[in-house]
């Protein structure tokens with residue numbers, strides 16, 4: 119790892135004492151989200167990176183609304199793959215959105231923008247993995263690697279970097295970070311299935327997910343939980359469910375094999391003793407027509423739509439206070455419907471965020 123200490127990049131001292139943290143569940147990946155010049159990634163431009171780092175710190179210290187003590191990130195990685203110390207190991211980050219999220223994960227930021235330099239370099243991805251491994255070794259970070267947008271309404275870390283996180287945050291040569299207990303080198307299935315109208319698999323959300331986790335723990339398949347089980351399906355749920363499938367005699371733990379940790383109806387019924395969410399299509403209210411869903415207009419059907427989005431866990435877009443059902447079809451409604459459409463193969467081809475009859479039927483059943 120190419121490590122650049124605070125002294126080396128010319129950091130200002132923190133304004134207040136930083137908060138000690140013993141360990142975290144993992145690390146969240148960020149981008150700057152502003153404009154970052156493409157020239158910063160030039161092979162001979164690394165001399166500018168320390169100055170770029172000082173600019174980030176100065177901007178954070180000047181942010182009177184957040185009242186930051188210091189640069190918000192645990193570490194920052196430049197396009198040349200150097201890891202710049204930020205708050206560092208065993209210091210609580212301020213970048214993840216709120217106190218709970220800041221205590222849960224460290225933060226590592228890539229010097230990438232929403233415009234200008236938007237694609238991570240290979241050296242940068244290597245540097246991000248270096249930073250994640252360093253926080254594990256020196257800061258007792260757990261194996262979780264997520265994006266800032268996981269659990270908080272933000273575009274961060276941008277599409278290219280988020281796609282990399284979702285694919286497992288591997289080094290460009292394909293090796294996975296750290297060899298944590300989520301199965302180094304093994305890909306974890308991250309797709310969803312719908313059984314009896316409820317979603318299961320990575321990112322699925324609801325009481326039925328908690329119920330699966332609790333049943334797994336009760337049957338002795340809880341070894342991958344560092345925390346939980348909870349209402350959002352994580353890799354730990356997948357790994358525990360995979361253990362359970364293997365015990366049932368299923369084979370193949372790679373994605374889309376029988377014991378990949380994504381439930382099927384048979385194993386699920388066997389685990390719980392029942393199949394949650396029994397609904398029939400006759401209970402779905404009739405589709406109110408496309409004219410009920412117009413951006414910026416109110417309609418009672420939007421309340422029904424919103425409640426279904428909440429029930430199915432498609433609520434990551436909101437105005438900052440959580441997603442609440444209401445009569446107004448907002449851009450958040452649109453974005454959440456679009457997430458649902460993207461998650462369903464039947465709808466993904468036309469994921470425009472506006473419910474048609476099939477979106478309505480699938481969302482409400």
Ligand SMILES: [Zn+2]
Pocket residue numbers: 147148149213266272274275
């Ligand atoms: Zn961020």
Ligand SMILES: [Zn+2]
Pocket residue numbers: 163164165167196197198199200
């Ligand atoms: Zn650099």
